[in-house]
Amino acid sequence: MSESFETKTVHIHHNPVHPDVSKATPIYQTSVFAFPGLEEVEDYYAGKRDYLYTRNGNPNQVELAEAVARLEEAEQGVGAASGMGAIMAGLLAVLNPGDHLLASHEIYGGTYALLHKELSRFQIEMELIDLSRCESLEPHVRPNTKLFYLETITNPLLTVADLPYWMEQAKQHGLLTMVDNTFATPYLIRPMSFGADLVVHSATKYIGGHSDVTAGVLVGRRDLLQRAKEIVVSFGASLSPFEAWLAARGLKTLALRMERQCDNAEKIAAFLSQHAAVKTTYYPEENDVAFFQHKRRGAMVSFCLADEARVYDFYRRCKLITLAPSLAGVETTLSHPVTTSHRALSVEQREASGITMGLVRLSAGIEAAEDIIADLRQALEF
Ligand SMILES: Cc1ncc(COP(=O)(O)O)c(C=O)c1O
Incomplete structure (x- = not known):
């Protein structure tokens, strides 16, 4: 069977x-x-x-x-x-x-x-x-x-x-x-x-x-x-x-977690893409994932702040969401590619691939989406 x-x-x-x-x-x-x-x-x-x-x-x-x-x-x-x-x-x-x-x-x-x-x-x-x-x-x-x-x-x-x-x-x-x-x-x-x-x-x-x-x-x-x-x-x-x-x-809970994390990521991406403090949101389009199971777009969202100078304040202001340079846990976390995962790249290499100081990578967890969004909103609006 x-x-x-x-x-x-x-x-x-x-x-x-x-x-x-x-x-x-x-x-x-x-x-x-x-x-x-x-x-x-x-x-x-x-x-x-x-x-x-x-x-x-x-x-x-x-x-x-x-x-x-x-x-x-x-x-x-x-x-x-x-x-x-x-x-x-x-x-x-x-x-x-x-x-x-x-x-x-x-x-x-x-x-x-x-x-x-x-x-x-x-x-x-x-x-x-x-x-x-x-x-x-x-x-x-x-x-x-x-x-x-x-x-x-x-x-x-x-x-x-x-x-x-x-x-x-x-x-x-x-x-x-x-x-x-x-x-x-x-x-x-x-x-x-x-x-x-x-x-x-x-x-x-x-x-x-x-x-x-x-x-x-x-x-x-x-x-x-x-x-x-x-x-x-x-x-x-x-x-x-x-x-x-x-x-x-x-x-054992992969399927449940992924469903919820993908749901949350979609809502977070929709929120970020409308927000004035966010310059660009990176989240796969529906046609990118046409060959995926369930047509889900993944549970990771990246975004670039409109004002790069605010990036340090942004991370510090997030309360529910933790800064933790990994991903995929049940809690929503943030990482900062320039200072962690892509630190070894030269400025030119980073700029050429769009990895700028204002870029934030978010791993959606399984919390209630509205709580994650509320935390992001208060961190973005100051
Ligand atoms: C896409 C990808 N592959 C491989 C690795 C390496 O995995 P590990 O840290 O478990 O050695 C990572 C770590 O972040 C990753 O993001």
Whole structure:
């Protein structure tokens, strides 16, 4: 029987190590598993037992990774200590020295740093493309181009990539594809259904959903995941059992949270776009998300203050809404890209991409929309 997304999100079937099954998944907070004798250790190496040592595998990691894989309609998944750990595992599962990578120029700063500072040391070359000005990958593809990397909704200007188009382009040129689906979640879009080979999440964000966990998940094609799992283990990027447990617990309410957070974001964007103290509001248009599930436009809203000089006062005046440079918790939060996530960019780079001092990024929570709007109004009107 095929279950709906909402049912799959809640019914996470953990695979108990102990025969007495508890309703909630226990936290296997152990670094190692005990064996009655050497024969059972041999069984582990023969693939007849699942667990030996937590860095190599743990029921809580597997529960989370399998749940996300099911929601993303992927063959397999692996947990990692953070979103960056999962991204690293995905990239290294595909790329070898001498390979070339194409990526959208609007990628998370940490991913850019990983590519630019670390993978370049392994002679992995990259080229960043402004997808809004590019019609075809053809001029960018080289004989050694292996992978195309992009994000479903970008940070901080919330541009939606035309995923069906870009996946098709990548396939035409024989490239593998990896998509960071952190901002959209599988509730809004499942990149595997458009032909992605790997999908990655900072589970620190909507998967966990409560700003209390740091975790990552990579899902995708079985052959690539086999290699990615080995990389997570060898690089020591394994997910802690407790973090995995928290993320899996948070995941169960993903559909409910996303519905409410998208509702709130829509109302907040409508309010901001009418407000005289706001110069520009960034929120995906309906036609941008025509290929999304439920046609929802996401739960993030960015906006630029008309008077940039007021930006410090604005953050300080927000009372209900907290300044916290992350996103996707149940409480509405704000971040300031220029001084946090995009700090490493030069002024010219920032100005060129529209990331100005007056730009504010808001992550809509699940509070009553009128309370969030009232807080924004009093902070804007002074
Ligand atoms: C889109 C995106 N991908 C990946 C990451 C990295 O995730 P983590 O902080 O869990 O390593 C982030 C973090 O903000 C992000 O926003």
